[in-house]
Amino acid sequence: MNTRRDSDHVIAAWLQDEAPDRAPERLLTASRDRIRMTHQRRAWRPARRVPTMNGALKLAIAAVAVVVVAVVGINLLPRQGGIGGPGPSPTAVPSPTRSPIPSPTQSTVNFVGSFSPDTTYTIADPCCVGPSRMTFVLPAAGWSAFDPVFVGKDVPGSSEGLDLLFSPGLVGNVYTGGCHWRGTALDPPVGPTVDDLGAALQAQAGPGASPPTAVTVGGHPGKKIELSMPVDVVLSTCDTENSSPVFGRWSPSDNSAVGGPYTYGEGQHNTVYIVDVDGTRQVIDTMYLPGTSTADRAEIDQIVASIRFEGPPASPAPSS
DSSP states (O other): HHHHHHHHHHHHHHHHOOOTTTTHHHHHHHHHHHHHTTTOOSSOOOOOOOOOOOHHHHHHOOOOOOHHHHHHHHSSSSSOOOOOOOOOOOOOOOOOOOOOOOOOOOOEEETOOOOOOOOOEEETTTSSSOOSSSEEOOOSSEEEETTTTTEEOTTTTTSSSEEEEEEEEEEEEEEEEEOTTTTOSSSSOOOSSSSHOOOOOOOHTTOOOOOOOEEEEEEEHHHHHHHEETTTOOOGSSSSETTTOOOOEEEEOOOOOOOOOOOSTOOOEEEEEEEEEEEEEEEEEEETTTOOOHHHHHHHHHHHHHEEEOOOOOOOOOOO
16 A cells, blocks of 8 residues: 555645744654554455545645644743733753654554564454454564454565455455356355355365365365466456455455455455354455465464464453
């Protein structure tokens, strides 16, 4: 996403017009960092295109405006008495040392930013994980997220935004149309079990598709299925979601008409894990594009192997 570049331009232009000599550089820096770390909520998956200024950006710029107005107002206050001549000279006091404004910190829960290797991160977003929070560890540098449930890696030299992806989700139904998926949701919807979803995705993939295989993820049983986009699909002709073409396989658990998983390029391959986590059907989608190396793809396997499921934090005991 280009949120930082766009917000830099907007904030800088605003400050130049409104308070060119009074706005401290640290204000611009702090505001830029806040906007950079403010992510947009997904409908189901991230959009490729940068939208027009969103609500979070407007609020951040409004906050900048309030602070700048305060700074300007303080600087415009009279330094001496007005009526009756100048007042007594104030006793000089040393100017306090101003501490730099710290950059916003990020918790390891629902983290947004660049991930650190060998650090445990937690996803606890109810959109995409059940009651049990999901933890994972990144095996190498280069992974990042602008939304907590879309953890991706861009391979240097690639023309795509992301070449590898790891993303949890809760699936409600399956499409049968593939490239032209709108209006093709199963009726009645797919059943609630791991096997129901695995069988539906195998049928969707067509004759010759490999059946789901048994796996264990974080100590919980499940199935894994390999799904490749057909070689004859011209992605630009597919139905779109947020103006981007999608090869639609499923919809989220609320059964809204949204196409998932997100499609990053032709020839995309998805390895989908369907896991029974204490009665919740948890889906973990992993993706890689053609041309990614065996070593890069192995990092996805390491991420999946690191996944654990934890119950929600205990509520504090009521005070007596």
